[in-house]
Amino acid sequence: GEDVEQSLFLSVREGDSSVINCTYTDSSSTYLYWYKQEPGAGLQLLTYIFSNMDMKQDQRLTVLLNKKDKHLSLRIADTQTGDSAIYFCALDTGRRALTFGSGTRLQVQP
Amino acid sequence: DVKVTQSSRYLVKRTGEKVFLECVQDMDHENMFWYRQDPGLGLRLIYFSYDVKMKEKGDIPEGYSVSREKKERFSLILESASTNQTSMYLCASSPPTGIGEQYFGPGTRLTVT
Numbered sequence: 365g366e367d368v369e370q371s372l373f374l375s376v377r378e379g380d381s382s383v384i385n386c387t388y389t390d391s392s393s394t395y396l397y398w399y400k401q402e403p404g405a406g407l408q409l410l411t412y413i414f415s416n417m418d419m420k421q422d423q424r425l426t427v428l429l430n431k432k433d434k435h436l437s438l439r440i441a442d443t444q445t446g447d448s449a450i451y452f453c454a455l456d457t458g459r460r461a462l463t464f465g466s467g468t469r470l471q472v473q474p
Numbered sequence: 475d476v477k478v479t480q481s482s483r484y485l486v487k488r489t490g491e492k493v494f495l496e497c498v499q500d501m502d503h504e505n506m507f508w509y510r511q512d513p514g515l516g517l518r519l520i521y522f523s524y525d526v527k528m529k530e531k532g533d534i535p536e537g538y539s540v541s542r543e544k545k546e547r548f549s550l551i552l553e554s555a556s557t558n559q560t561s562m563y564l565c566a567s568s569p570p571t572g573i574g575e576q577y578f579g580p581g582t583r584l585t586v587t
Contacts, residue, residue: 372514397574406478406564406578407517452516456574460524461507461532466516 368455368465375471382443384468386436386453393455396429397462398438401450410451411438440470448472477501478579480565486585493552495582497565503577504570506548508532508540511562511581523548524570555586 367389376382384398394415399407413420413427413436420427426439436453450469454462481496499506505524509517509532519532521540529540537559541549548567552559562583566576 368516370516395574399576404580406566406580407576408578409575412574454574460505460530460573461519461522462574462576463519464509464517466514 368453368463370451370453370465370468372466373469373471375473376443378443378445378472378474380443382438382440382447382470382472384438384440384451384453384470386438386465388434388436388453388455388465390455390457391431391434393457395456396427396436397454397456398425398427399452399454399464401452401467403449407452443470443472445472445474478565478567478577480563480579480582482582483580484583484585486587487552487555488587489556491552491555491586493555493584493586495550495552495563495565495584497548497550497567497579498546499548499567499577500546501567501569501577502545503567504545505568505573506542507566507568507576508538508548508550509564509566510534511564517564520550555584557586560584560586 397412398410400410424441450467453465507522508520523542539551565579568576
């Protein structure tokens, strides 16, 4: 099956940029997603990228996709304390369900 | 505002008990999903359903079953709870053409003692 890997923890200072990385094994996904989970809540869809794109920008969020290396990243510019959460990448592998990574806990220090 | 609700936020059950976790969505979505979330393992798919009375096994269906008698309701059943089923359980729903556009409930933290 699909393997989706993320580092477990990232700590940044408020105002810095955060980069959360994700690597995967199956390259058949049409879309690749980033979800955010705030403390005590379920996940919410943050952004996504179509597999034929290299980059997508949405306000403070930039998604980069390197299909050759099977690497997806989420960059958050001007990181705020409200961005502290767990971030999951997820792939649609064609079985009518998503495969999620292990999640990266982002801690933003004031 | 779209909503997915789960019957309990916290649940404590004893080993061997039959446990029902209920999930209701008000968005008329065809697809519904049950995941469990464990530290360091992310979300793992237990079962999903793309229509009433339809179900498909996910990655870790052992020890679980599901029921979808009505479109808005998807139940997860632990036939005989065990301590290794202590976890956070998340329910989600999505429209038929938007598998990636999943809406999640707040989760049920189940402890089996």
